[in-house]
Amino acid sequence: MDLQRYVVKSVHNDEENGAKIIELDDGKKLELKQYWYGSLIEVGDLIAVGIDDKLKDDENTTTISIDTTKNFIVLNPDQLITSTELSNAGYCHRKTWLNSRFQFYGESNYAMLLGTLMHSLFQVQLVVNN
Numbered sequence: 001m002d003l004q005r006y007v008v009k010s011v012h013n014d015e016e017n018g019a020k021i022i023e024l025d026d027g028k029k030l031e032l033k034q035y036w037y038g039s040l041i042e043v044g045d046l047i048a049v050g051i052d053d054k055l056k057d058d059e060n061t062t063t064i065s066i067d068t069t070k071n072f073i074v075l076n077p078d079q080l081i082t083s084t085e086l087s088n089a090g091y092c093h094r095k096t097w098l099n100s101r102f103q104f105y106g107e108s109n110y111a112m113l114l115g116t117l118m119h120s121l122f123q124v125q126l127v128v129n130n
Helices: 034-038 053-057 083-089 093-101 110-129
Strands: 003-014 019-024 029-033 046-050 063-066 072-075
Touching (some): 019 034, 029 034, 083 093
Antiparallel strands (some): 003 019, 003 046, 019 029
């Protein structure tokens, strides 16, 4: 399975069929279903599409269906995300973004300690109230 690179030309939701329709720069369309429906894709995004070899050889195909059983996409394939960043994203999206933008060297300072403490207290309070 090879990855083909495309630029997104348009995005719209087909709520009736539970699919997100993506038009690509070569005129093909992607139909994202199931878990892929929630993908945050915008016009101008670069995506790489992994297509089944049988479908790849068929030049008459204009719409490619992507769901949990066949084919896949990689959003912004030129951006490298480490496994540590990926695992931290489930805990705190902001922390992952901040760590990718700013390098923190040395020991923690008072502001970082206070932020971590406040974040933990807020999280505990949310759990207790639910």
